[in-house]
Amino acid sequence: MTLPFAASPAERRLLTEGRLSGPMPWVIAIMMFLTVLAAAGGLALNHAARNVTGSIAQRITIQIVEANPDLREQQTRAAMAALSAMEGVTAVNRVPDAEIEALIEPWIGGAGEEEGIPVPTMIDADLTEEAHDRLETVEEAIIAAAPAARVDDHAQFLAPLAGLIGSLTWLALALVLLTASALAASVILAVRAALNTHRGTIEVLHLMGATDIQIARLFQRRIALDALLGGTIGFLTAVIVLLLLGQRIGAVGSELLGSATLPPLAWLLLILLPIIGAVVSTLVARFTVIGVLKKML
Template identity: 80%
Template sequence: MIFPFSATPAERRLLTEGRLSGPMPWVIAIMMFLTVLAAASGLALANAARNVTGGIANRITVQIVEANPDLREEQTRAAMAALAAMDGVSHVARVPDEEIDRLIEPFLGTAAEEEGIPVPTMIDADLSEALHAQLGEVEADIAAVAPAARVDDHAQFLAPLAGLIRSLSWLALGLVLLIGSALAASVILAARAALNTHRSTIEVLHLMGATDIQIARLFQRRIALDALFGGAVGFLSAVIVLLLLGQRIGAVGSELLGSASLPWTAWLVLFVLPLAGAVLATLVARFTVIGVLRKML
């Protein structure tokens, strides 16, 4: 039995089970807290990388840089019509002039147009992956109807960012593995310490004919309960922190930060982590105890 949570009263009296008094459950709680945070960071970053490469990266911005306002407006309408007529363009929208004014206000002030400084118009368009691969042809078609147009590809400046996000997600996965290894090491130390503490009891059990498997079941049950309690405490603490961080990120209102969210599948993965930690702790305790008991014979 891997999870012998049920035990007879006699078996429970053989080993004390002060789960709240010992350090083991609290060590596991701290490790589970860090594990959930690292895993959530990795999953959120992976989701952000998918959103960046799959959605925002296929977006282009067309700027109509023309000093003559009438000609600029004419070319803007022509460029929007050309984009709307292309197969693979899912969305075409002109950036409001008020938003452009807010973008240039820190640099040119509030009266750039009145002072004779030409302000270009901007058009956002979402392309399919197939059409984005033919961006040169798209630029040529736009230039044919709007010679003053300049096409900015979001993928050019998002590619390094997407690479950084992927690297950070792999780093988060590495942290999860390292913390899992530290959890296994702490369980080994705790199991060995428990065996040394109850050495006399173990010798009596051996003399009475108890097998190594029966004795190991007593220790693994104790460690499994400690791991479940500590894992639950660490998981709930991490969930509270994640919810608070999610509220702060949502208040920022950034599209890029908003893409680093946790889908429901990621929450399922996080929910499994405490159970996986308990399974890992129990298996490590079982093999550790059996190995030590065989050397004691």
Template identity: 60%
Template structure:
């Protein structure tokens, strides 16, 4: 049973870590793009594009609820487009739209349509994009995966409880004659149950620690590989200290669950024996 519980705990920790990491990624996504908009000045003529960009900046800075306005510089635009266009892709006459990032308060975000109208009035070539709208499918996928991870954790907890029940019944059948002798000597069902639950608790503790260590090593390796990718989205799915505390607490919960289930199973079986 200890090795079966170790496998169960290994899978439970991985599923819980996935759910916690996705929760961190969802929170980071909401903080970064929840009330942020992007203004693009799509104008081929560079002079008119620059004039409209300055006019849009002036309008945005004067709007109520606009917390910050930042125009993306040419060097940053080149760095963003280089993976697709190559190092020399921007040396020609390719028109690059002017980009402006706008951080809004929740009240201003609710009035995004009026903000869009004010910007397009002074900059006809402007296009105001709602970042949260573009990322809504990704946010929905993250929520679905979080629910899936939670369901897997619950299934693994149920499977662990079923494993303890089967192990307790098998152990009880193996030591039936010894239990009868203990009853003849005056031992109560509670005293007999304590012997079984202590043994099962130790097995569950050993299996839980082994499963936690194995899962932690896997998570550390995956974290190092994800960090090497340099992806901001994947990097946001990290595990803070509180999440690691939850993962460490899972073996303790597993021991408590195994003890309670073993005690209930043994007492019920002993009651039927008499």
């Protein structure tokens, strides 16, 4: 079986070939650039959604809002003890006072409690899915141990964000399909134009006994090389853009933005895109040539 990339020297002379000489490789490069960016965005958002709906969504934060510092400390310890004794609570961590002061400093300054402004203590607790489903029972137990406690459910605040991430993920998938469709349409137009240009050569080949499959092999090899070369250029350009964006996101220092990264499996899928693009372009070119030849002759 002859590979689509292989051709004899005689076959190569029938159709002129030039590296990056025509518009087709550059069109494919642009399409592949957009496809890789859209696919990377969708994969990163999917990874972020898994993190959001995973450990973060099962977390609650307890605020002990009590003006008396001694009573506030007492209720904080009681709430932590109650949480540690509960079934389904996987982790209990008290937020350091320095971190709380850093959070409220832009609003009330750096010496809020010294000026008589009570600063609540905060406790983060990670729950299992079963424990999170019975959050009302957990909340009642916390309030029984610490009457000044307020329970904030992260899932309640993250639900709209998770919905937005899901919508953006589907949008990225739609963009990948649209760019792939545009790539296939470009290949069809390029093949039809090449067939019209080499119509005389094709008629001579038919008179010499060449079959439609043999003629299609000439065109599909040309398209395969253009697709592989253009796809590689588009992929490498997209990778450079993704690496630069990754550095920018890392500099922000946001836990949520930091979760929108590409895992190793996602990079493997992105690497396969130029190869998949070349294979699809070759098949589209083959079927287009055979279909047009049946109508021409």
